[in-house]
Amino acid sequence: MKHFLVMVLFAALASIVFGAITKDTNHERWVYGAKVFAEFIVIGLALGWLLYFIPW
Amino acid sequence: MIKTERLQGDPVESAPGMAWLVGLAAWFIPGAGHVILRKWGRAALMGGAVWLSFVLGLAMGGHMFDLTPDGVTAASLSDWSTMIQVPPMIANFGTGIAYVVCWMMDIGFRDDPVQAARTTYEYGNTFLLIAGLMNFLTMLDAFDIAAGRKS
Numbered sequence: 001m002k003h004f005l006v007m008v009l010f011a012a013l014a015s016i017v018f019g020a021i022t023k024d025t026n027h028e029r030w031v032y033g034a035k036v037f038a039e040f041i042v043i044g045l046a047l048g049w050l051l052y053f054i055p056w
Numbered sequence: 057m058i059k060t061e062r063l064q065g066d067p068v069e070s071a072p073g074m075a076w077l078v079g080l081a082a083w084f085i086p087g088a089g090h091v092i093l094r095k096w097g098r099a100a101l102m103g104g105a106v107w108l109s110f111v112l113g114l115a116m117g118g119h120m121f122d123l124t125p126d127g128v129t130a131a132s133l134s135d136w137s138t139m140i141q142v143p144p145m146i147a148n149f150g151t152g153i154a155y156v157v158c159w160m161m162d163i164g165f166r167d168d169p170v171q172a173a174r175t176t177y178e179y180g181n182t183f184l185l186i187a188g189l190m191n192f193l194t195m196l197d198a199f200d201i202a203a204g205r206k207s
Binding site: 002006009010013014016017018020021024 | 109116
């Protein structure tokens with residue numbers, strides 16, 4: 001659980017910066033930041049499960 | 057016209073000196089560039105993210121990189137084991153004053169096996185690297201705003 005929370009924290013911090021530097025309006029920035037955050041989490045979990053089944 | 061469509065012959069407007077100063081301030085003190093530009097929200101969000109990432113990285117026992125040969129695996133600056141530290145050092149260097157102060161006080165630079173054995177050691181490394189890289193992005197954002205290339 002601790003590992004997951006650290007990953008969520010990492011995703012949150014990175015998506016804040018990614019969201020803030022891109023797009024033109026605040027609404028677009030929030031949407032993009034949320035999208036990047038969701039992608040971090042989903043891809044992180046997917047990779048975690050993929051690596052779980054690889055024995056080496 | 058977007059940047060990627062710019063033709064080769066198009067003149068590129070040079071950035072004013074103020075933009076370079078803002079960029080330097082943004083690198084040296086994370087968030088300062090946007091404070092100078094009175095972009096309070098961005099300063100708090102982006103500067104806060106960089107500082108928080110850096111502090112968390114240190115708290116997790118992360119290691120920062122410099123070019124000092126450790127005397128065990130590397131005897132000089134030209135050794136591969138020293139040269140391989142250049143990319144992470146550049147990333148760490150992005151945190152500006154935080155990196156300089158830690159380097160001067162020898163915080164987070166020592167090769168300590170006890171520290172390296174901590175569960176959160178690798179997480180700490182990653183947070184420290186990302187803090188620097190995020191500050192480079194923050195710095196470029198502040199530079200672009202100061203140069204009038206974005207709002």
